[in-house]
Every structure is written in C-alpha cells, then in structure tokens.
Amino acid sequence: MQLLFACWLFTLLTVTVADGGLQSAFDKLASDLLRGRPGGSSSSISGKWTVQVQSSSGKPTGSLSSATPNAWLTGSKIVPVKLATKKDAVSETPGASVGATPGQKPNVIIFVADDLGHADVSFTQGNLQTPTPNIDKLAWEGIILNRHYVNPICSPTRAALLTGKYTFHIGMQTHAIGEAEPWGLPTQFPTMADKFREIGYSTWHLGKWHIGRYTRAYLPNARGFDYSYGVTGGACNWFNYTVGWFTRNVKAGDQFPQPVSGRDLRENGRKVDYNVTNNVYFPELLNNQAERLIHNQDPAKPFFLYFATPVAHTGFEPYQDSQHTMPQFQLRPPVFQFSNAYPERKKCIGIIQVLDEQFRRIVMAVVNKGVVNNTIFVFFSDNGGPLARHAAFVHGSNHASNWPLRGGKGTLLEGGVRVPAFIWSPLLKRRGRATDQLFHVTDWLPTLWEAVGADPALLPEKGDGFSHWKSFQDGSSVGPRKELVNNIDTLGRMYAMIMEDEFGHLYKLIGGNVFENNWAGWDITEGTVPGDPSWKTYSPVEVNCNAPEGIEITKCVPWKADCLFELREDPCELNNLAKSNPDMLKTLQAKLKVYKATSIPAVIKHQDPAGLEEKWDHWWVPWKDLDPLDKIPLTYQPFQNSSAM
Known part of the structure; x- marks a missing residue:
C-alpha cells in the first residue's frame, strides 16, 4: 500500500506502508505534516494539502487533509489520528509539541519592535495605513496588554527588560548609549x-x-546568551551593516554633530566580515538565523529567544542615501497607494510591512518545528514612535504615529511610554481578550519565570517587577501592580509615575524636560486630517480620548510645573488636574521623592575618541577589551544561511 501526498507546489510524496501498518503510518505522516516536513522531507510545506491512500491495485482506501488534520477518512468512516511524539503524547492542534516531553518547560520568544508607535500596528487603532495581519492574529488570540509601559528610549527599556529592575536602580535612566561611549548595563x-x-x-x-x-564583558555572550547574532549598537544600515550616526565629542569641543560610520555585524562577539555576508537585507539575515536555531534545536530542551529586531527603526543612516525597504514591501497596496506627499511616512509604513513579515516567519518556524503548543510569545515596542518634528533630535527620520496619544519617543508623555503589546500561548487558559491592568516592562521577568514553572527564590533580589501570570490565567483585568515609575532621570531632569487609587482612578504625574522645552503636544498621523475616519477601522482596544483629539482642555507645561492626569477618563492627557486636585498631586510628588531616594547615579560617560571607528579599520569594536580585534580563534559555528527554509 502507498500514501500519495500532493501539496500546493504540485510535488508528489510516496511513502511505502507495510501490511497492517496503515494506522501507524498515518500517525507518523500526520505528525510530519503538522511540522511541515512530510515523510522526513528536507523542504517545508504550507497551504492546503491532501493525502490519498491507495492499495497496491490502485483502489482508493482513505484520505487525510489539512481541513481534518486529526482524522483520516475511509469511505464514510472517520478514524481519529493519534499524532506521534517522542512520548507518544496526543495532540489535537496543528503545530503541536511534537517531540516535547511531558512536563517540559515552555519555550519563550520575546519579540521587541524598535520605535514602533501606538498607532503603527492595526490591532491598536485600526490603522489602515499599516495592516499587520500576522501580528494582529496572535494579538487577538492572545491577551492584549492595553496599558503596557516602557522607558521612552531604547537602551533603558532593554536594560529594564533584561534585569527586571527600574532603570534608576541600575544606572541606565538617562539616555541611549552613543557610539564610542564607554559604559553599559553594569555587569x-x-x-x-x-x-x-x-x-x-x-x-x-x-x-x-x-x-x-x-x-566583551558587556556583549551578549557574557550576559547569559549562548548564541548572539546582530549589531551591538543602536542601529545599522540594512545592507552593509554599518552604524551611521551623528555624534558630538564634548571633550574635544565639537560645536556640531559629526557623522561617523563603521561596520557592526557580529556573531558571538566576533566580526562577520564582508566576505562572509554583505548586501543581504538585515531583517532577512535575522530571520534566517532564527529559523536555523529553532529548526536545529533539540526538542527535548527549551529555548529562550530574545528577538530584538531593528524594525521599524528607519532613521539610522545620517546620509539618507540607502534604500531601507525592499520592493516586495514597497509594492504592497497600502504602501504603494500611500501619498508621495509624505515620503518619510511612506518609508515607515513600508518598514512596518517588514516587521509583520518578520513576525510571521518566527511564528512559522515554531509551527514547523512542532512546538508551538509549548511556546510563549511576547510582543512589544521598546518605546513610543518618534514624531516627525523631533526625528533629528532622537537620531532618526522615523515618522511614526502615536495618535491620539500625546508626545512620542524621548518623552514621558503617553505617546513615548505606552506601547503596543500582547502575550500569546496555548498555555494561557483565558485568552482572546484585552486587559487594562497596569503592566511595566520590568514585569516580564517574574511573569515569564512563573509561566515556565521556575522557582521564584532563584530570581534576582530587589526586583521591581510583578508576576501577572495568575491574572493572565484566571482572566482577571485586575493585576498585581498598582503603581509604576515611568522614570526618574536627575541628569535629564525628567520624571513621571502612575498610581491607581482605591477607587480605580489612574493618576499620572509628569514633570521636567520635554525635548527642548518648546512643545509637548500631539501629532496627527501623517496623511490624515482631523475628523476624517477613513484612514482607520474600528478596534475594540483603540484609545478613546473622551474629548476632541489633540485639543488641550487645561494646559500642561511640564518643564514649568508638574502636571497631573487621570488616565482612565483622559488617556490622551488633555486635561491637567494639578490645580483642581492638589492633594493627589502632593501624594504622587511624595511617592516620587521616596523612589528617588532609592536611585543610583547614572553610569553614562562621554564619548572616548579611542573607540571611534576610524581607529579600528572602520569597525565598531570593544576597544577597551584585551582582545578588541578578535585575535582569539573562533570557537563557534560561523555564519550560515537558514536550513529551515
């Protein structure tokens, strides 16, 4: 008897089945199909498929299809398929945890977008400019975190994520690390x-x-990662992997920012040279590596993947002479049809299509591996989107959208710190919902730690995060966190915090600097006009300002006086309550004073000319290390393209 497999690529797979072995053959083939690798094939499959069974005489005897992946049909009889695993475990979900052992800890994938604005994915504000169907699918099927807060810029957020501590408790509260600056997350x-x-x-x-x-003590392999591939700085050109930035050497007395450019692509801390890879789209390189790692992973061992994509951070090339989006994304209808009157916004929405494709490929890698039922996905942005008016100030040309939230990247206003986020996993008992519970980026460490069943006594001492896993599981919209500090930056003179009172009101205090202290307002999404809803569709988690969007009711000038907002009724920070509710203002000021007393000095240092790329053959290197030029022989597998595709 033979099994004939016809897939959408019109190839044919024939599997010889011993007499009496039909059921076990179906079990094995069904398991392979759900992993995307029928019959041990080295090429993956997707789409609709049908397996037909015929006897040696050619008479049809049964079938199995993608429509009924857990049953095969013989005549009018439906026979359940028992999906084979290492322990012969039963699964009923396509992409089940084939090969996983009972009780195995779940895999964890943290997907961090870069400079993604609140309205830059379609599940938040229903933005038709930026359809993100692959991200949206898991958002709607998981738990959308409607009040997920981060720091207003990237280095601080990443440090808080990885340590579970407020940035002012680890010296990372002030700004992102610049080129040739000798500092980092304290070891x-x-x-x-x-x-x-x-x-x-x-x-x-x-x-x-x-x-x-x-x-090298500050590079990923010295900070707990078995494997690392990417850039060590803040961004890079996506074709030659150079970091181009405007920097100012304060000690040398530079009056104006100077452009610098050096290559920064590294694997396990070692340079990936031009003759190894060049002119390959950087997001593609990252997905290739993710697919390779996931495909080759021992299914009996769990993995933790921190996928810190550079997408949608477009403004990393100071000379602005490189094409940062590929034709296949530029030609997608939402991008192609977008007005050329807004070229930087058009580039940004093209990049967001890249982001959605990256996310899709990560998900499919896990599905094809057969471990999706035992995997936790986390998605969020490292900070709010940069606004066009301040793009140059934050070293970028990104024209993101945080509308209708106030402000953007680099500010402690809601547009700078409240970001799109969700968690998805079949392990979540109550999903397909959204929650308004307060969540801070420091909460991911204890939350995921509990999710994988690890001993809480092993967590670092004096963490600032809370585990939300129990509230995620029981379906509650009330979490363990009742207050959070957005930041306390003494050097930059910026501070803000949020507190929920006993009546459920959500108060926010914000004070100090906002960019150059000349604007702290709202920027509408480019290509749209006030009052015209044609650019969006309804989303049940969209922000409703409860007042005309972008029109201030009571003025707030944070650099002149502390402002107070009630975020449940006023999520867009339109109505400053500092004068009408002085008692609450004083309560939050007193709390901030207590938190400030626990802060440690920022560890930032000025640029060191010895670290500039021009001194190191136009590479950014660990210039203060004993081995800045990678003279120690490689001890790891060199770069290779994905074997999973």
Whole structure:
C-alpha cells in the first residue's frame, strides 16, 4: 500500500506502508505534516494539502487533509489520528509539541519592535495605513496588554527588560548609549538570559543589543546568551551593516554633530566580515538565523529567544542615501497607494510591512518545528514612535504615529511610554481578550519565570517587577501592580509615575524636560486630517480620548510645573488636574521623592575618541577589551544561511 501526498507546489510524496501498518503510518505522516516536513522531507510545506491512500491495485482506501488534520477518512468512516511524539503524547492542534516531553518547560520568544508607535500596528487603532495581519492574529488570540509601559528610549527599556529592575536602580535612566561611549548595563546585575540558562534553557539573542560593548564583558555572550547574532549598537544600515550616526565629542569641543560610520555585524562577539555576508537585507539575515536555531534545536530542551529586531527603526543612516525597504514591501497596496506627499511616512509604513513579515516567519518556524503548543510569545515596542518634528533630535527620520496619544519617543508623555503589546500561548487558559491592568516592562521577568514553572527564590533580589501570570490565567483585568515609575532621570531632569487609587482612578504625574522645552503636544498621523475616519477601522482596544483629539482642555507645561492626569477618563492627557486636585498631586510628588531616594547615579560617560571607528579599520569594536580585534580563534559555528527554509 502507498500514501500519495500532493501539496500546493504540485510535488508528489510516496511513502511505502507495510501490511497492517496503515494506522501507524498515518500517525507518523500526520505528525510530519503538522511540522511541515512530510515523510522526513528536507523542504517545508504550507497551504492546503491532501493525502490519498491507495492499495497496491490502485483502489482508493482513505484520505487525510489539512481541513481534518486529526482524522483520516475511509469511505464514510472517520478514524481519529493519534499524532506521534517522542512520548507518544496526543495532540489535537496543528503545530503541536511534537517531540516535547511531558512536563517540559515552555519555550519563550520575546519579540521587541524598535520605535514602533501606538498607532503603527492595526490591532491598536485600526490603522489602515499599516495592516499587520500576522501580528494582529496572535494579538487577538492572545491577551492584549492595553496599558503596557516602557522607558521612552531604547537602551533603558532593554536594560529594564533584561534585569527586571527600574532603570534608576541600575544606572541606565538617562539616555541611549552613543557610539564610542564607554559604559553599559553594569555587569553586577544578572540578566533574564542568565536566569533562564541556569534552569536549562538554550538562550539566543538576535538583532539589536545597545546596552554596552566597550569590553566583551558587556556583549551578549557574557550576559547569559549562548548564541548572539546582530549589531551591538543602536542601529545599522540594512545592507552593509554599518552604524551611521551623528555624534558630538564634548571633550574635544565639537560645536556640531559629526557623522561617523563603521561596520557592526557580529556573531558571538566576533566580526562577520564582508566576505562572509554583505548586501543581504538585515531583517532577512535575522530571520534566517532564527529559523536555523529553532529548526536545529533539540526538542527535548527549551529555548529562550530574545528577538530584538531593528524594525521599524528607519532613521539610522545620517546620509539618507540607502534604500531601507525592499520592493516586495514597497509594492504592497497600502504602501504603494500611500501619498508621495509624505515620503518619510511612506518609508515607515513600508518598514512596518517588514516587521509583520518578520513576525510571521518566527511564528512559522515554531509551527514547523512542532512546538508551538509549548511556546510563549511576547510582543512589544521598546518605546513610543518618534514624531516627525523631533526625528533629528532622537537620531532618526522615523515618522511614526502615536495618535491620539500625546508626545512620542524621548518623552514621558503617553505617546513615548505606552506601547503596543500582547502575550500569546496555548498555555494561557483565558485568552482572546484585552486587559487594562497596569503592566511595566520590568514585569516580564517574574511573569515569564512563573509561566515556565521556575522557582521564584532563584530570581534576582530587589526586583521591581510583578508576576501577572495568575491574572493572565484566571482572566482577571485586575493585576498585581498598582503603581509604576515611568522614570526618574536627575541628569535629564525628567520624571513621571502612575498610581491607581482605591477607587480605580489612574493618576499620572509628569514633570521636567520635554525635548527642548518648546512643545509637548500631539501629532496627527501623517496623511490624515482631523475628523476624517477613513484612514482607520474600528478596534475594540483603540484609545478613546473622551474629548476632541489633540485639543488641550487645561494646559500642561511640564518643564514649568508638574502636571497631573487621570488616565482612565483622559488617556490622551488633555486635561491637567494639578490645580483642581492638589492633594493627589502632593501624594504622587511624595511617592516620587521616596523612589528617588532609592536611585543610583547614572553610569553614562562621554564619548572616548579611542573607540571611534576610524581607529579600528572602520569597525565598531570593544576597544577597551584585551582582545578588541578578535585575535582569539573562533570557537563557534560561523555564519550560515537558514536550513529551515
């Protein structure tokens, strides 16, 4: 008897079945199909498929299809398919945990977008400019975190994520690390990767690092990651992997920012040279590596993947002479049809299509591996989107959208710190919902730690995060966190915090600097006009200002006086309550004073001319390390394209 497999590519797979072995053959083939690799095939399949069974005489005897992947039909009889696993475990979900052992800790994937604005994915505000169907699918099927807060810029957020501590408790509260600046996340603080590796996980970092590189002690492999591939700085050109930035050497007395450019692509801390890879689209390189790692992983060992994509951060090339989006994304209808009157916004929405494709490929890699039922996905942005008016100030040309939230990247206003986020996993008992519970980026470490069943006593001491896993599981919209500090930056003179009172009101205090202290308002999404809803569709989690959008009711000038907002009724920060509710203002000011007393000094340092790329053959290197030029022989597998595709 033979099994004939016809897939959408019109190829044919024939599997010989011994007499009496039909059921077991179906079990094995069904398991292979759900992993995307029928009959041990080396090429993956997708789409609709049908398997037909015929006897040696050619008479049809049964079939199995993608429409009924858990049953095969013989005549009018439906026979359940028992999907084969290492322990012969039964699964009823396509992409089930084939090969996973009972009680195995779940895999964890943290997907961090870069500079993605609140309205830059379609599940938040229903933005038709930026359809993100693959991200949206898992958002709607998971738990959307409607009040997920981060720091207003990237290095601080990444440090808070990996340590579970407020940035002012680890010296990372002030700004992102610039080129040739000799500082980073202090090495006395263990990272999330350190902790997951301690309990048996394979730990991988792909993409952007940006929390220290002046010695190898600050690079990913010294901070808990078994494998790392990406850039150590804040961004790079996506074709030659150079970091181009405007920097000012304060000690040398530079009056104006100077452009610099050096290559920054590294694998396990070692340079990936031009003759290894060049002119290959950087997001593609990262997905290739993710697919390779997931495909080759021992299914009996869990993995932790920190996928820190550079997407949708478009403004990383100071000369603005490189094409940052590929034709296949530029030609998608929402991008192609967008007005050329807004070229930077058009580039940004093209990049967001890249982001959605990256996310799709990560999900499919897990599905094809057959471990999706035992995997937790986390998605969020590292900070709010940069606004066009301030793009140059924050070293970028990104024209993102946080509308109708106030402000953007670099500010403690809602547009700078409230970001799109969700968690998805079949392990969640109550999903397909949204929650308004307060959530801070420091909460991911304890939440995921509990989710994988690890001992809480093994977490670092004096963490600032709360585990939300129980509230995620019981379907509650009330979480354990009742207040959070957005930041306390003494050097930058910026501070803000949020507190929920006993009546459920959500108060926010914000004070101090906002950019150059000349504007702290709202920027509408480019290509739209006030009062015209044609650019969006309804989303049940969209922000409703409860007043005309972008029109201030009571003035707030944070650099002149502290402002107070009630975010449940006024999520867009239109109505400053500082004068009408002085008691609450004083309560929050007193709380901030207590938090400030626990802060440590920022560890930032000025640029060191010895670290500039021109001194190191136009590479950014760990210039203060004993081995800045990679003279120690490689001890790891060199770069290779994905074997999973």
